Amino acid sequence: MSDCRHEWAMCNLRSGYLVVEGCWECGGRSSFFSAEPVPPIDEYREGRHFWMYRGSFQTVKFDLKCHACGTIVNLDDVNGLMLSDCTDHDCQVGALVNQQGADTLVYVALCADSTHAQGKCVSSAGIEALSQYFNKNIEALGRKVLVVPCKLCNSIDKCRGTVIADVGLTDIQ
């Protein structure tokens, strides 16, 4: 574990589209970042999944770099952030939302695969860096954010919240 009191700043900013796909067979959702001028809308089979285009929206991807120690945290596995409105006690995110005081909001870091079938989600290093970066902005105001990985949601596709996304601006359909 690093002793550095990280001073995070955004780096490697790249603009593109977040393309969202749904599996026709299992109902799962997948997403990926595309830097192409026009986001791809192809349908294709991948293992047991048959992915169909659901929509796309403009987005910006970034990584975080510590100006104190030079560490770079790659955030390729973060496909979005959602402000959670969940209050379901049976959901770990909902339980966290219910535990927080009025000065804290819970944001869910969304990974590419809502099913988490392969056991992957946003890295713990990414969650920690995002949390430190955003809290640096607002802690002086007596406020806080809690960033958590989407694997804590019972079902991210049914979870209540506000996704920070420019939906609808450039949809092809």
Place this chain on the structure above:
Amino acid sequence: MKISELVEKTGLKTINDYKDREVESVYISDMVSDIITSAKRNSILITLQTHKSLIAAANLVAAAMIVIVKGRRPNDDVVELATKTGIGLFTSDLDTWTFAKKLTKLGLE
């Protein structure tokens, strides 16, 4: 300059209860992905957007206030979230450029 002073000098209409903070900069954007990567702490955000995701993004960058131009008004759930975060929500009948010019005359850039 405090938000309250700016409101008085620009004729903004106040939408919610807010924390009266010092404003230090201005950022204009209608895209939340842009706001989250480019807006600064204690900034004034000028936008046409009225979606709840605007507040979710503004909170992360610690914006001080949001001015929604052309007389648009957000839904109650958006106002409620802004109030919870302490971010001031205001509306102006002016368009973005005309309102931005008012700010530059006050020395804000």
